Amino acid sequence: MTSATTDYTPETLRAELNAKGWRMTPQREVILNTFKTLPEGEHLSAEDLYNRLKDQGEDISLSTIYRTVKMMARMGILRELELTEDHKHYEINQPRPHHHHHLVCVKTNTVIEFKNDKILEISQKVAEKYGYKVLDCQLTIIGVSPEGQRSIF
Amino acid sequence: MTSATTDYTPETLRAELNAKGWRMTPQREVILNTFKTLPEGEHLSAEDLYNRLKDQGEDISLSTIYRTVKMMARMGILRELELTEDHKHYEINQPRPHHHHHLVCVKTNTVIEFKNDKILEISQKVAEKYGYKVLDCQLTIIGVSPEGQRSIF
DNA sequence: ATGCGTGCAAAGTCTTTGCAGCTTC
DNA sequence: GAAGCTGCAAAGACTTTGCACGCAT
Numbered sequence: 104m105t106s107a108t109t110d111y112t113p114e115t116l117r118a119e120l121n122a123k124g125w126r127m128t129p130q131r132e133v134i135l136n137t138f139k140t141l142p143e144g145e146h147l148s149a150e151d152l153y154n155r156l157k158d159q160g161e162d163i164s165l166s167t168i169y170r171t172v173k174m175m176a177r178m179g180i181l182r183e184l185e186l187t188e189d190h191k192h193y194e195i196n197q198p199r200p201h202h203h204h205h206l207v208c209v210k211t212n213t214v215i216e217f218k219n220d221k222i223l224e225i226s227q228k229v230a231e232k233y234g235y236k237v238l239d240c241q242l243t244i245i246g247v248s249p250e251g252q253r254s255i256f
Numbered sequence: 257m258t259s260a261t262t263d264y265t266p267e268t269l270r271a272e273l274n275a276k277g278w279r280m281t282p283q284r285e286v287i288l289n290t291f292k293t294l295p296e297g298e299h300l301s302a303e304d305l306y307n308r309l310k311d312q313g314e315d316i317s318l319s320t321i322y323r324t325v326k327m328m329a330r331m332g333i334l335r336e337l338e339l340t341e342d343h344k345h346y347e348i349n350q351p352r353p354h355h356h357h358h359l360v361c362v363k364t365n366t367v368i369e370f371k372n373d374k375i376l377e378i379s380q381k382v383a384e385k386y387g388y389k390v391l392d393c394q395l396t397i398i399g400v401s402p403e404g405q406r407s408i409f
Numbered sequence: 410a411t412g413c414g415t416g417c418a419a420a421g422t423c424t425t426t427g428c429a430g431c432t433t434c
Numbered sequence: 435g436a437a438g439c440t441g442c443a444a445a446g447a448c449t450t451t452g453c454a455c456g457c458a459t
Contacts, residue, residue: 121434124434124437124438125438125439126432126433126434126437126438126439127433127434128432128433128438128439128440129432130439130440131439148423149423149424150423162441163440163441164440164441164442165424165441166424166425166426166440166441166442166443167439167440167441169423169424169425170425170439170440173424176362177362177363179362179398183398185338189422189423189448189449189450190422190423190424191423191424206382206383206386206388208388209329209330209332209391210330215386217382219378219382221374221378222375222378222395225372225374225375225395226395226397229359229370229372229397230359230397230399233359233368233401233402234401234402235359235361235397235399235400235401235402236399236400236405237397237398237399238362238398238399238400239397239398239399240395240396240397240398241395241396241398242375242378242379242393242394242395243393243394243396244379244382244383244388244390244392244393245332245336245390245391245392245393245394246383246388246389246390246391246392247388247389247391248386248387248388249386249387249388252389274458274459277412277413277459278413278414279412279413279414279457279458279459280458280459281413281414281415281457281458282457283414283415284414301448302448302449303448315416316415316416317415317416317417318416318449319415319416319417319418319449319450319451320414320415320416322448322449322450323414323415323450326449342423342424342425342447342448343447343448343449344448344449
């Protein structure tokens with residue numbers, strides 16, 4: 104298991120998979136590359152990814168996508184985000200300087216990204232205390248945006 | 257909308273509901289009280305809550321439970337947690353000294369709770385910057401436990 | 410009296426799984 | 435060659451919704 108700051112390439116992914124007796128495939132490479140080139144702050148649901156790839160002429164089944172993103176999340180390659188929507192979103196797990204967190208409005212469902220280095224520091228301290236290795240840490244602030252505060256409901 | 261540190265009672269809940277043109281009901285009171293008396297650190301899924309109430313002779317439909325916990329989460333009364341499982345868990349949204357966060361192992365699915373006051377401080381600062389009111393904040397650290405590190409897969 | 414809330418059953422959404430065939434090691 | 439991986443279709447888990455009746459305001 105590699106740390107959250109590994110910069111995965113198809114080669115390092117292949118190596119890690121092979122070490123576990125698993126295999127590199129074209130599908131896995133395409134998915135990894137898609138996340139690696141995703142603009143910072145953008146995150147995709149399984150279906151988003153499916154459609155995006157389809158548009159690019161890459162026909163990867165939804166099953167494979169679900170299987171792959173879950174695997175990559177468990178490996179620490181992707182961050183699994185559960186924000187306001189009722190399905191998971193994924194984004195590449197960036198090393199420290201790019202790591203960000205989310206501020207979500209319960210009324211408007213707006214999501215704001217923000218950075219804060221202390222959070223990773225705290226996480227590492229806590230994890231160390233329990234002997235855990237950190238793959239990812241996510242601070243999600245749930246609140247009400249200025250627009251949301253104006254509405255009664 | 258009230259702050260995360262409000263200590264809800266059936267009366268304050270009724271007042272807040274009425275102010276919005278909504279209503280207090282026996283079901284809502286039972287659900288609120290159940291969460292209020294839940295041991296710290298315990299959190300329930302909709303189905304957990306349904307069964308627990310049934311055992312106590314309180315027959316509240318699953319639909320109502322889903323509707324109520326979602327409403328209470330939006331009001332900031334409950335925290336909506338998405339940890340390792342594929343369904344949401346709820347717990348009362350405690351004021352600061354009892355607020356806790358989660359350290360999750362991707363391999364064993366173990367969840368450890370921990371407290372850290374700095375996290376709420378950081379959240380409040382961030383929220384303020386954007387003009388948000390904080391209802392809840394959750395730091396989730398995803399990692400690998402010592403036991404998990406021993407297994408290859 | 411009004412209209413929100415509940416319970417029921419049905420529908421919906423997102424995700425997982427079994428299996429046959431293909432691909433990687 | 436053996437075993438993992440993919441795609442398809444079907445199943446599954448959890449959650450939401452329409453509607454008629456009852457209850458809070």
